[in-house]
Amino acid sequence: MEKLVQGIHAFQAHIFRARHELFERLTTGQNPQALFITCSDSRVMPDLITQAEPGDLFVLRNAGNLIPSHGAAPDSGEAATIEYAVKSLQIRDVIVCGHTRCGAMQALLQPDALADMPRMRDWLGHAEATREIIAGSYRVADAESRWKATVEENVLVQLENLRTHPAVAAALSRGEVKLHGWVYKLETGEVFAYDPVRGQFVPMGEAANRAPDPAGKATARASA
Numbered sequence: 001m002e003k004l005v006q007g008i009h010a011f012q013a014h015i016f017r018a019r020h021e022l023f024e025r026l027t028t029g030q031n032p033q034a035l036f037i038t039c040s041d042s043r044v045m046p047d048l049i050t051q052a053e054p055g056d057l058f059v060l061r062n063a064g065n066l067i068p069s070h071g072a073a074p075d076s077g078e079a080a081t082i083e084y085a086v087k088s089l090q091i092r093d094v095i096v097c098g099h100t101r102c103g104a105m106q107a108l109l110q111p112d113a114l115a116d117m118p119r120m121r122d123w124l125g126h127a128e129a130t131r132e133i134i135a136g137s138y139r140v141a142d143a144e145s146r147w148k149a150t151v152e153e154n155v156l157v158q159l160e161n162l163r164t165h166p167a168v169a170a171a172l173s174r175g176e177v178k179l180h181g182w183v184y185k186l187e188t189g190e191v192f193a194y195d196p197v198r199g200q201f202v203p204m205g206e207a208a209n210r211a212p213d214p215a216g217k218a219t220a221r222a223s224a
């Protein structure tokens with residue numbers, strides 16, 4: 001904890017004062033470039049990996065970067081945050097970013113490990129489609145490959161869930177919002193983006209510049 005308190009002092013002394021114009025401008029409002037939906041994992045740092053500035057990213061985080069489908073969790077913070085981002089802030093790009101070595105995705109593959117965590121077990125129900133896809137398509141893969149595939153397939157499943165939210169569906173129908181599926185690779189710092197043309201995750205910059213196919217059924221073949 002002491003490290004965090006020292007960090008606050010250092011921020012005020014060296015960062016906030018030096019960039020006071022930026023922080024003063026931000027007191028009048030925000031106009032973020034993207035809604036960034038990712039895992040709570042401490043090793044995933046949205047601002048750092050994208051080199052974003054204060055005010056650039058509107059961030060939604062939870063265990064496993066899950067997005068309950070519309071109606072599946074009516075009072076959820078996820079539904080409210082997505083609605084606010086798209087309707088009020090009029091954000092045009094929504095990113096769902098999973099990450100390698102995700103503990104939530106590992107738990108999805110090993111539900112017995114959740115015997116004493118009933119809330120987590122229930123929460124991972126929003127990734128049941130991911131579990132089914134992996135159970136059906138990756139039976140012969142080794143444990144590490146299955147884990148990585150689970151991370152990738154889950155990004156695609158959650159993008160599908162995202163489309164069920166009325167604000168997102170309406171914005172998509174008007175061509176006002178783009179959805180992006182990313183995976184951050186902890187081991188190398190690389191970010192892979194889902195390429196709907198090739199049906200796989202490819203290094204950032206190589207992905208086709210268009211939203212994932214609405215069907216979203218292409219298998220997330222491994223490259224991350």
Ligand SMILES: [Zn+2]
Pocket residue numbers: 039040041063064065099101102103104105
């Ligand atoms: Zn995670």
